[in-house]
Amino acid sequence: MLELSILGFLREEPVHGLHGYELKGRLHALNGHIRPVSDGALYPAINRLVRAGLVEQRTEPGSAAAPRRVLSLTEDGHGRLLALLREPKDVEITDGQRFFTLLAFLHHLPVRAEQAAVLRRRQAFLDAPASFFYRDGEPVRAEEEPDLFRQGMLRIARATSREEKEWLSEAIAALDSPLGGQGH
Secondary structure (H helix, E strand, O other), X not given: OHHHHHHXXXXXXXXXXXXXXXXXXXXXXXXXXXXXXXXXXXXXXXXXXXXXXXXXXXXXXXXXXXXEEEEEEOHHHHHHHHHHHHOOOXXXXXXXXXXXXXXXXXXXXXXXXXXXXXXXXXXXXXXXXXOOOEEOOEEOOHHHOOOHHHHHHHHHHHHHHHHHHHHXXXXXXXXXXXXXXXXX
């Protein structure tokens, strides 16, 4: 997801690019409170993307004394971003935070039918019976759970899932409609 986030944010700054610290700030705003990105993860990831020809790096004079690295997306990087958006890994569909990261950049996928296909995968995942807890191989419902705190987990997850399913249905219908949707 770090690769997707880096490429996605750089796609949004095609003219000027982003300084490393600006990119880190955007990553933190997107999901830092849940999964913080350390310099020890971010800068090696950037260096891998530069070596792979997906990101271009140039140095500009800094406002103080230190020069700043400015990062831009290459054509190959744009292609890689589109590939990551078209065919997300299963865990990027099933893990809620990873799916939110995917949603943050899905508008870069230019074909509405491809956007809808990604949403349909999430919809199918949410439609499958699931729980945090199982009894005799069956998912435990909140009403069946005697533990107050586990019951809370199940109720919150159910409410969140219900809202997400409703939004997914609306978004897919809009994308499928010749007049609706925000796809490009």
